[in-house]
Amino acid sequence: MRLPIILINYKVYDNSFGNKAIELAKKIEKISREYSVEIILAVPATMIYRISQEVNLPIYAQHVDPVPLGAHTGAIPPELVKDAGAKGTLINHSEKRIRADEIDDILKRIRNLGLESVLCVDRYELVFPFGLLKPNAILIEPPELIGTGISVSKAKPEVITKAVDEIKKAKGVYLIAGAGISTGEDVFKAIELGAQGIGVASAVMKAKEPEKVVEDFVINALKAMGKF
């Protein structure tokens, strides 16, 4: 992973699949090249193969099922997303929780497959204990702000600063902040508060011109890190 971490979660909007999803990925790839910034796309499982064939960006799954290979109809365990072309996966997103006792095992399995992991938490108290499980990064998102357009950076800056204090104790795990991030200023603030990147969905996926939003976010992330 390279800093700043910009993670765009496609979720399942009407442009998250099919050709629209690929067109968007290509526009984002252009920005990634232009600014030499890594942009992670967490895409629906059905799109991992197609998008990873079309663009040179780290493609993540949005979730993997913590079940072993075998008789589990409909399940998508980590081996399958790797085979489809994923470089990593989100785990335990607020919209797709897994049980706390499954997290350690699934992270080990993801790591053994050579995949990256971004583990989501909803409060700073979980950052240190989950950080000890050594995901590549923790994404902290107060669930009540997700999709609201009211950013964690502005509405709950203390969530970021406390999470930053906690992640330092875990050592070697990045901290990303998300929920409601809508403007370049939100991105700048999140990084200024100590996050090493941002996670975003609706501000990009619902935008008329998503590439402009992504470019603005990238510029602000670079500025906040003193790289622009």
Ligand SMILES: O=C[C@H](O)COP(=O)(O)O
């Ligand atoms: O994974 C990303 C988040 O859930 C953020 O969603 P949002 O940007 O729509 O608030």
